[in-house]
Amino acid sequence: MRVVFLFSAFFSILALATITMFLFVSGVPFIAKTGFAKFLFGSDWIPLADNPSYGIFPMIVASLYVTALSVIIGIGIGLLTAIALYKFCPKKLVAPIRQMINLLAGIPSVIFGLFGMTIVVPFIRDYVSPTGVGYGILSASLVLGIMILPTIVSVSLDSLNSVSNTYYEGALALGATKEQATFKIMLPAAKSGILAGVVLAVGRAVGETMAVIMVIGGSPERPTSLFQSVRTLTANIAMGAMESSGDTLSALIATGVVLFVFTLILNVSFSLLKIDKRDKADGKKEKRGTKK
Amino acid sequence: MNEFIGSMDITAKGCNLYYGDFHALKDINIEIPEKQVTALIGPSGCGKSTFLKIFNRMNDLVEGCRMEGEYRIGGVDIFDKETDVNVLRKNVGMVFQKPNPFPMSIYDNIAFAPRTVGITKRSELDEIVERSLRRASIWDEVKDRLRKNALGMSGGQQQRLCIARSLAASPKVLLMDEPTSALDPISTGKIEELMEELKKDLTIVIVTHNMQQATRIADKTAFFLLGELVEYGNTDDIFTSPRDERTERYITGRFG
Amino acid sequence: MRKLYSALKYVCIACLAISLIALVAVVAYVLINGIGNLSFNLVFGEYKPDAPTLLPALVGTLELVAIAAIIAVPIGIASAIFLVEYTNNKGKFVKIVGIATETLAGIPSIVYGLFGYLIFVVAFGWGYSLLGGAITLAIMILPTIVRSTQESLLSVQGGLREGAYALGTSKVRTIFKIVLPSAAGGIVTAIILAIGRVVSESAVLILTIGMVVNKVPETLMAPGTSLALDIYYFANHGRPDEAAATAVVLLILVMLLNLLAGWIGNLIKKSTYGDAK
Numbered sequence: 001m002r003v004v005f006l007f008s009a010f011f012s013i014l015a016l017a018t019i020t021m022f023l024f025v026s027g028v029p030f031i032a033k034t035g036f037a038k039f040l041f042g043s044d045w046i047p048l049a050d051n052p053s054y055g056i057f058p059m060i061v062a063s064l065y066v067t068a069l070s071v072i073i074g075i076g077i078g079l080l081t082a083i084a085l086y087k088f089c090p091k092k093l094v095a096p097i098r099q100m101i102n103l104l105a106g107i108p109s110v111i112f113g114l115f116g117m118t119i120v121v122p123f124i125r126d127y128v129s130p131t132g133v134g135y136g137i138l139s140a141s142l143v144l145g146i147m148i149l150p151t152i153v154s155v156s157l158d159s160l161n162s163v164s165n166t167y168y169e170g171a172l173a174l175g176a177t178k179e180q181a182t183f184k185i186m187l188p189a190a191k192s193g194i195l196a197g198v199v200l201a202v203g204r205a206v207g208e209t210m211a212v213i214m215v216i217g218g219s220p221e222r223p224t225s226l227f228q229s230v231r232t233l234t235a236n237i238a239m240g241a242m243e244s245s246g247d248t249l250s251a252l253i254a255t256g257v258v259l260f261v262f263t264l265i266l267n268v269s270f271s272l273l274k275i276d277k278r279d280k281a282d283g284k285k286e287k288r289g290t291k292k
Numbered sequence: 293m294n295e296f297i298g299s300m301d302i303t304a305k306g307c308n309l310y311y312g313d314f315h316a317l318k319d320i321n322i323e324i325p326e327k328q329v330t331a332l333i334g335p336s337g338c339g340k341s342t343f344l345k346i347f348n349r350m351n352d353l354v355e356g357c358r359m360e361g362e363y364r365i366g367g368v369d370i371f372d373k374e375t376d377v378n379v380l381r382k383n384v385g386m387v388f389q390k391p392n393p394f395p396m397s398i399y400d401n402i403a404f405a406p407r408t409v410g411i412t413k414r415s416e417l418d419e420i421v422e423r424s425l426r427r428a429s430i431w432d433e434v435k436d437r438l439r440k441n442a443l444g445m446s447g448g449q450q451q452r453l454c455i456a457r458s459l460a461a462s463p464k465v466l467l468m469d470e471p472t473s474a475l476d477p478i479s480t481g482k483i484e485e486l487m488e489e490l491k492k493d494l495t496i497v498i499v500t501h502n503m504q505q506a507t508r509i510a511d512k513t514a515f516f517l518l519g520e521l522v523e524y525g526n527t528d529d530i531f532t533s534p535r536d537e538r539t540e541r542y543i544t545g546r547f548g
Numbered sequence: 549m550r551k552l553y554s555a556l557k558y559v560c561i562a563c564l565a566i567s568l569i570a571l572v573a574v575v576a577y578v579l580i581n582g583i584g585n586l587s588f589n590l591v592f593g594e595y596k597p598d599a600p601t602l603l604p605a606l607v608g609t610l611e612l613v614a615i616a617a618i619i620a621v622p623i624g625i626a627s628a629i630f631l632v633e634y635t636n637n638k639g640k641f642v643k644i645v646g647i648a649t650e651t652l653a654g655i656p657s658i659v660y661g662l663f664g665y666l667i668f669v670v671a672f673g674w675g676y677s678l679l680g681g682a683i684t685l686a687i688m689i690l691p692t693i694v695r696s697t698q699e700s701l702l703s704v705q706g707g708l709r710e711g712a713y714a715l716g717t718s719k720v721r722t723i724f725k726i727v728l729p730s731a732a733g734g735i736v737t738a739i740i741l742a743i744g745r746v747v748s749e750s751a752v753l754i755l756t757i758g759m760v761v762n763k764v765p766e767t768l769m770a771p772g773t774s775l776a777l778d779i780y781y782f783a784n785h786g787r788p789d790e791a792a793a794t795a796v797v798l799l800i801l802v803m804l805l806n807l808l809a810g811w812i813g814n815l816i817k818k819s820t821y822g823d824a825k
Contacts, residue, residue: 001720005634008626009641012648012694015687019655019663026666077570080563088557089564097568104571106806108748110776111795114783115574118581118792146570153567179553207656209751210776214783234658234751241665241755249670256662260655267654271647348714355636382716392707395730395820404725405715441822454711461715 020260027257030250039254045220045231047240047248054251056258058222062230065223066140066212067205073145074201078152079194085153086160087182098157105150113214116143121215129227135217138226143211148201155200159193160186192273199270203263209234233259294368294375296383300326300464300495302347307361309342311354316342320361320521322514329487329496331510331527333503335542338516340499344467347497348384349377365465382409385458389470391450393442393457398434401442401453405461420460428456429486448479455486466490468498472505484509503543507531515539575799582796585789591797595762600782600790602797604764608678608757608772609747611765615682616689616746621739624693625728631694632701633723645694653691660688661755668756676758676771684756685749689742696741700734701727729820737813744805747798750776775801 031039034054042055085094120142125134163186171181217229218239231239233255240252302324309317317339324330332340342351349370351357363370370380382405394401402421411417421438425431430452434445442453451471458466468487472480487496487509500506506513507527514524515536523530523539534540593601631642661684668680704727712722728735753759758771761781765772773781775798782791 002630002634005626005630008623009630009645011623011627012645012652012690015690016648016652018667019652019659019687022663022666022671023659077563077566080560081567084557084560084564088560097564101567101571103803103806104575106744106748106802107571107574108750108776108798108802110748110750110779111578111799112574114779114791114795115577117783118788119573119577146574149567149571177550177553179557180550183553183556203654203656207658209656209658209754210780214780234656237658237662238751238754241662253662253666256659260659263654263656263659264651267651270654271650350710350714353710353713378716378718380716381714386714388707388710388714390707392705392711394708394711394726395822404712404717408715408717408721441820444822457711458715 023253023257023260026250027253030247030254031257034251034254040258043222045236047251052247054247054254056233056236056255058220059231059233059236059255060258062137062216062223063206063232063234065137065226066144066216066232067202069137069141069226070144070148070205071198071201073141074148074152074205075198077145078149078201079156081149082153082156082160083182083187085157086186087178098154101150101153105154107147109147109208109211110214112143112147113211116140116211116215124227131225131227133217133227133229135215135229136225136227137216137223137230139215140212140232143215144205144208147208147211148204151204152197152201155197156190156194159190159197162193163189196270196273199266199273203266203270206266207234207259207263209238213238233262293379294372296366296368296379296464298366300366302326302465302495302497303362303364304343304346305362307343307346307359307363309339309346309351309357309359312356316519317359318519322521322524324495324497325512326366326495327491327493328511329491329498329509330512330514331506332497332499332514332516333501333506333542334516334522336501339519340514340516341469343516344469344497344499345386347465347467348381348386350386352377382461383463384465384467385461385463387451387455387458387466387468387471390474391447391454393445393450393453395441395443397439398442398445398453399438401457402460404457409461424456424460425453427459427490428452429482429489430456446479448475448482451475451479451483452486455483459490463494465495465497468496470499470501473501480505503531515542517542578792578795578799581789581792582794585793586796587793590790590793595764597762600761600787602775602778602794604761605773605775605778605794607764608777609774611678611768611772612682612685612753612757612774613743613746615679615768616685617739617743619683619686620690620693620742624690625697625735628694628697628701629723629728632698633719633727637698637702649691649694652687653695657688657749657751658755660684661752664752664756674769676756676760677769678757678765678772679768681753681757681772682768684752685746688749688752689745692742692745693738696738697731697735700731700738703734704730732820733813733815733817736816737809740805740809740812744802744809747774747805748776748802750774750780753777754780 039054039056041057042053043057044053044055046053085097116139121134121139124139125132167185167189168181171185212232213235216232216235218231218235219229220231223230236255237252240248304320304322307317307320332344334340345351346363347365368375394404399421402424403417406417406420422431425434430449433449445453472483490496510527513527513530515522517538523534523536530539531543534543591602595601595604631637631645635642664680664684668674669676674680708726708730709722712726753774759773759777759781760771761773761778775794779791779794779798782794
């Protein structure tokens with residue numbers, strides 16, 4: 001039996017290795033052939049031309065814009081929501097609201113996409129956009145921002161709740177108001193947990209595909225405006241793969257490699273944040289130990 | 293394979309036990325007679341529980357635990373290659389400090405050990421369950437709710453259920469690791485009476501913090517201190533005329 | 549300064565309101581637009597070009613869930629058992645597996661889709677198939693199942709294992725008769741949540757199962773579609789009414805699964821632990 005269990009435990013490693021291998025074996029040679037700089041920083045994506053060109057720089061830029069903007073929206077609103085739930089909300093309401101938010105975290109991303117496509121995009125086109133285009137970075141960021149809200153609220157609220165309440169009481173005892181104690185003492189103390197939540201949110205925003213392709217437009221153009229049809233890395237893979245073969249396919253895999261490496265970096269920084277947090281906790285313990 | 297038949301006295305020769313670098317038990321020699329109650333006493337951390345757990349080899353599960361010496365139950369070397377640890381444990385029951393009934397019905401708790409050895413016939417299981425519960429003098433309290441979850445019982449009942457669960461494996465030795473330390477005085481009394489009954493057929497070794505308990509129930513008492521066996525003898529002698537000064541200091545309550 | 553912080557308090561409360569309104573709006577939008585377009589024929593009827601139905605998607609979704617669960621659940625539980633019961637959740641191997649599962653959990657679903665496309669559609673030559681999509685989904689949900697099972701196993705009190713060993717029970721029997729039943733509540737919750745993820749997922753499927761919306765798949769090797777994929781298809785093919793109606797079906801299904809997960813988990817916990825816990 002032990003061997004069966006052991007083999008199963010190996011499966012995760014095997015799966016990761018296979019995924020990495022398949023992507024890199026097909027993707028890296030293509031990047032090498034195209035030229036590393038030309039692929040990453042080339043600004044023309046014309047895969048179906050007689051003289052094709054594979055530059056994903058516009059997609060990288062679009063991904064960065066969408067991620068940054070959606071995380072700003074999501075974190076801004078989500079963190080403040082968590083703070084409201086933490087101290088400024090009638091106690092009776094906290095549990096049901098939290099449960100509701102948790103439940104809403106399960107809404108499939110394609111439904112967010114549909115909502116974006118039929119509500120957000122027309123709204124922006126008609127009332128906000130100076131160019132008359134509703135698709136684009138702003139729509140995608142709004143939809144993604146709403147989508148990552150539940151995650152950010154839960155993570156932030158958890159890290160706020162994990163801060164010892166004695167800090168809060170201590171601050172009140174020194175004459176701070178409830179609000180001062182919350183913003184000046186509790187919020188900084190929960191910093192590392194909230195930061196981990198930010199990294200998690202960035203990961204989701206970078207990796208999201210469905211909600212994005214339904215509202216971003218999809219032209220492989222260099223983004224110059226928030227209201228312009230563009231393409232993220234994920235959208236590039238999804239849209240390209242449905243209609244391509246041969247070299248184009250390799251180009252998509254290479255895009256996948258870039259995305260994969262990016263999420264790996266995020267993952268590593270996420271675990272580093274966690275380790276950092278643990279070290280700090282250990283440090284505290286040691287200090288206490290030496291005092292004794 | 294070694295079988296456990298015949299007399300059930302316990303011997304340990306040249307017992308040394310280490311947790312990593314820590315020398316937890318130091319050169320212990322002891323002979324524990326069968327069908328009597330032997331109490332192991334001493335302050336916390338003196339190694340008495342560790343010593344107890346040698347005899348059903350529960351220390352095997354502890355990482356970094358290393359031991360020397362010769363250990364026999366009824367003449368059988370319990371660390372011999374020919375001794376199956378699971379057979380040993382069926383013959384040497386154990387009751388833990390904290391009652392640990394399995395999260396299942398009272399009936400299934402008792403039937404667990406017999407089912408492990410392949411007894412599946414309903415009538416046979418029914419009989420074992422009733423006999424074990426009667427021997428643990430808890431039958432009358434639970435006979436109407438055998439199908440109820442065992443975790444619904446009181447702490448004292450849970451502990452007697454755990455004793456019954458051990459008895460269902462028909463052990464010849466019963467190791468008890470502070471079995472009453474989590475219980476109220478009435479439950480404690482019941483379990484002490486029970487031990488008096490059980491020792492007619494079983495060798496019982498009990499670790500206890502409570503010296504009155506040792507004087508009430510034990511025929512023999514062993515006093516442990518800092519991993520050493522300081523003194524071992526008849527309970528009356530240990531408590532009335534200890535030979536070692538450290539024993540005297542302990543039983544008169546001057547340390548530990 | 550005090551005034552600033554009091555003002556911030558109201559900003560927070562406003563954000564709470566915005567969050568709730570935004571999230572509720574998504575749900576309300578789906579329900580309002582979709583329910584009117586729901587009909588028995590839309591969900592269960594036979595697919596016709598002028599009257600598309602969800603029957604192929606229902607069959608596809610069911611098959612995807614079943615295969616993904618059949619693959620991921622045993623492997624996930626077995627690997628958690630190895631990590632917790634055989635290595636005490638310590639040591640180098642556990643660390644490496646931990647890093648691997650965490651990395652797998654962080655990979656975007658479109659990358660899983662790309663992988664599934666490369667291996668099943670291209671390398672194995674299966675073309676678009678439900679089986680390929682399901683296996684890819686199984687790999688995707690594996691890390692969640694491993695991690696939650698690990699947590700459930702770790703929460704089983706050590707005393708129960710000791711008690712079983714002390715009765716002369718073998719390790720394997722202890723695992724299957726004592727540890728797993730004691731952890732069943734948490735494990736079942738995790739499995740249902742994982743199924744919820746399979747039902748919600750669409751990016752993986754775009755690249756692996758082919759989005760053939762008009763035909764009930766005859767075999768597992770046939771291309772197909774799922775409810776989530778249908779929403780994308782309808783939305784992009786000028787059928788907003790059908791898209792909204794499908795969204796209602798999917799939303800209800802996913803919400804039910806999420807609610808069910810906690811409810812069934814608690815029910816099992818209650819039946820294993822009685823009312824004591």
